[in-house]
Amino acid sequence: MTDTTGREQGESATVNVIAAIVGRILLAIIFIVSGANKLIDPAATDAMIVAAGLPAGLAIPTGIFELVGGLAIALGFMTRLFSILLAGFCLVTILFFHRQITDPMQAAMAMKNLAIAGGFLCLFAHSQMRSSYDAMAAKHEGFVEARAAEERARDAELRAAKAEGRAEGATTVTPVAAPVVAPVAAPVVDHDRDRDGVDDRVERVRPAPVVDRDRDGVDDRDEGTPIDPRLRP
Incomplete structure (x- = not known):
């Protein structure tokens, strides 16, 4: 069912495209031919215009208008604008050239122009035609x-x-680095309490001075004998 409906819609779209193209060409071709003839023989056209009570010199502008308008309609260029202009042109032509409706020929021409104007008004209403x-x-x-x-x-x-990224960055808690604590210097201890200029700890390891008052080369404290009183200072 769906395939059938889609196929029918596709066929209808194709028919619409063809009808739009052919319809625009049929409406435009009469103006393309008429405009070209006016430009080829402007003198005859100008004489007809003057006979209708209009000023001379309108043949070439009229021919250019019909030719350009017809080509624009055929191509679908600025369709709404040229549709309304050509519809008005057809109605004005009836007033100046086909107003003698008692004449069958003039009446037929007037009806033809009315039909063309109606076609252009339909084209103006449906200017979004395809192609x-x-x-x-x-x-x-x-x-x-x-x-x-x-x-x-x-x-x-x-x-x-x-x-969002900026918002997430703003709400993220940045870790705070622990403060760096400088090492505390050890207190200075005075090791020269006797103020002799020598560290007391060095003095402790120095050997005691040799006491050799009798000048015998042996420390008097190691001899174990009393020192001769005469040698005492």
């Missing part, structure tokens, strides 16, 4: 807008991520 310059431009514009929206959303996500 036209306007449709492609609108599609490209939509693509550009969608891409810009995606870029804005991506930028917003990046900004949000950066803001």
Whole structure:
């Protein structure tokens, strides 16, 4: 069921594309041919315009308008603008060139112009027809807008991520390093209490001085005999 519906929709879209292209060309071809003829023979066109009570010199501007308008409609370029302009042109043509409705020929021409004006008004209402310059431009514009929206959303996500990262960094407790304690110097101890200029600890390990008052080469304390009183100082 779904495949059938999708196939029918695809076929309908294809028919719409073909109808849009053919319809624009059929509306435009009469103006393309008419404008080209006016530019090829402007003198005859100018004479017809003057006969209708209009000023001379409008042949070339009218031919350029019809040719450009017809090409724009065929290509689907600025469709709404040229549709309303050509519809008005058809109605103005009835007023100046086909107002004698008692004449069957003039009446038929007037009805033809009315039908063409109606076709242009329908084209103005449905200017988004497929396979036209306007449709492609609108599609490209939509693509550009969608891409810009995606870029804005991506930028917003990046900004949000950066803001979240900054918030997390602000709430994280930074560990505080322990203060460095300088070593305390040991107190200075005085080891020269007798003030003789020599460290008392050195004096303790020095050998006692030799006492040899009798000059016999042996320490008197080691001889074990009393010292001759005559040798005492």
